[in-house]
Structure formats: structure tokens, C-alpha cells
Amino acid sequence: MRTIAKATGAMNRALQGIKALIISGDLSPGEQVRQEEMAEQLNVSRVPLREALNVLADQGLLFHRPHQGYFVTKRAQGEYAQIRRMLHLLESELMLSIRWPDDALLYTLRKLNAEMRVCVEQADIQRLIEINREFHFWVFSLSPNNLILEEVRRLWSMLEPPMWNKFERAEDRQSTLLEHDRLIAALEACDRSRCMAELERHRYSPESGMPIELPGAAPDMPEPRARAKRHTNTK
Template structure:
């Protein structure tokens, strides 16, 4: 019978819309750090079923904006300035070593990096925050993977995951055109086989990201967070 058929899975578009709405509420401090997400209440508030909501909660957990506790549910993640500083200090060491030991990319690899960056720029223009964040990480991973230092690479990927919620603060509060321009400078330095320039531009890029996230986080802690852009 038709009533016995299992519910169809939610579309990617419907889940993405819920992710965007919840992400905005978290970054705007409508949902406060440590606050539990009561699924039935949230689904009613958003006017949706619990199926796309559950999928959205899983996505936001992978981004680090939510945490999941067995038998308790989902909670808004706690973010702190000190945690951000520690993560970036470790990333500075790891990323420097990866670039210092990286081989030079060939023409095909350089073209792929430029394509990823151009796709990221387009995603920024249409306001797709999740795609901007995903493509940004993909680009950096491709560059860092040019190094043979597998342990450093694995640790850098781990700390990038830890930094996801802070990186989203930067993505949603700053002009992505600045980041894509810095990416182009890094790719140009790789194409020119200028390691010193590559390290310098990457350091500036990392500092820009850190300072943007620190500024946003400080405003959030003081209760003066501006509305996230998207």
C-alpha cells in the first residue's frame, strides 16, 4: 500500500536550504553556543519535516558548527579566540613545512588549481557560502599534497577540520574576491617556481583569514555581530 512506502530522501537543494538557514542563525547568534537543537521544535519553526533537518544537522556537524553527543543530540559548538589562535599557530608550522618541501606542479596541475579558484569565485558571486568554503579547502589541499611529507599533510588536514567553524566566520564576513586574488598569487608563485614568494603570499593569506575570523569572533562574544553576508 502507498501508506507503507518509506519516505523518499530529501533533495540536495532542500537540505542545502536548511543548512544555509541554520548556519546563518548560528553565525548571527540567534542560536547561541552550547544551545541544544530540539529537532521537533526546530522543524516546526522552519516549517519543514524532520528528514531534511536531520540531514542538515549532520552537514553542520561536519563543518564544526554543531557537535553531536550520543543519546543527547545536537548542540551549537562553542568557539573561542584562544582555540583559534592555537589552531592557526599549528597550521602556520605545518603549512610552511608543506610548501617548503613541495614539488613544483606541472601545467595540468596549475590549470586545475586555476579552475578550482575560478569556480570558487563564481560561488562567491552567487552567494553559495558552503561551496566557497569547500572549494577553498580543496584548493589548499591540492597545493599541500604536492609535498611528500605525509604526516604533516595528514595533520594539516586534521587542523583544517578543526578550523572549519572559524573559517566559516571569515567566509561569511569578508569579500571572497580578496581570497581568490591571493589564491591566484600563490598559483602564480608556484608557476614561477618562486618558493620564497609562495611562502610569503601564503603567510599573508593565512593572516588575513585568521584576523577576519578573530574580528568576527570578538564581535560575536561582545554581542555586536553583524548579519552574516551570503
């Protein structure tokens, strides 16, 4: 049992380490993950490292080229907009179906936001990102829709590298804490419409800078009625 726990711990350490390097920009989009160097840097063996690489490939942060290795996924802005749009729809679906939190969970959410406040004061961005994710998924897990929840987890992983540009400025980090406070208050009040409004405000606050407009042509419009009538008269 100790051996299994140790292996799992090494894999999780590798997983979090590589993800942190991607989010921080130390691993750039399109860059190859050199496994020998990465195993040494993260102080893990090749086996848990490969397991972590496979997980990150499943999450969409990496992609695998046969006989070449793993590379950091490089996405166009239009792709990020599509991911953001999917999250918009699925997160809203979760919020529409959540049960109201009990006092213990409200305490947990306030405690997490207090821990985030310490990270803001210390400018510990990596830890801030981790706690922020935990905060949101405690809320989302109030929904019984587990399949939607798992898809939201996957999409969050794909979007995380550019998502956290909003944490670069101190004032934006402070805004996140206030937005969380308002969301907790809405949850405590059992006010669903207020919860949806607070999530929307938090999710698309101006400082996030992440578009949701989808690429492509505008949808076809119906033919004007007058034109359709003239066409009928020529028959």
C-alpha cells in the first residue's frame, strides 16, 4: 500500500509540476517536454512522469506525436473562445441544478477565500490558482450532474494557461476575492437568480480578457418577405 501511495504521489507531483510550468509560461505553446530533463527537474522517475504526461494529454494541455514525444498544446484564439463558450453553457447548467450548501460548506468556501486573500497579499500566484479552482469546484459539485461536472473539469484544464492572466495585476486579484464573497452571500441566501448573476459577473469580468465570440460567418438570415413575394409572382 505504501508503494502504491508513493507512486501516486509522484505522479501527482509530476502532474502539478508540469501544469504549473505551462501556466507560468516556462513551457511555451508548441514546446516539447523533454522527459529526462523534466524527471530530473521534478525529482520523479520516468514512470510517474509518463503517467502525468498521459493525463495532461487527455486533458488537452499536451498532445503526443508518435516517435517524437509530448508537446504543449498551441491553440488559436478562436479555439479558446469555443472552450470558453462551452464552459459558459455547462457551468450555467450546473448552477441551475445545485442544491443549497449547508453551514459546513459555506464555512469551507469562506475559508478558501481567506486562504486566497493570504496568497494575494504574498503574491503567490500559483497557490492562488490552485485554491481558486478548488473554490469553484466545491460550488459546482453541489450539482448532481456528474457527467457535466467532469466535462467542466476537463475544459478548465484546457483553458487554464491563458485564463489566469487576470491574476497578473494586484487589483484584479483583489476583485476576485470580492466576487467570491458576493457569490457566497448569494449561495447563503438560497437565491438562484442572484447566484447566476454573480457567476456571470465573476466569469466575464473585464479584467479577464478572454473572448467568447465564436469564429465564423454570421448565421443565414431568412429572405425578406417582400423579395419572397416578388419571386412568387414571377412563376
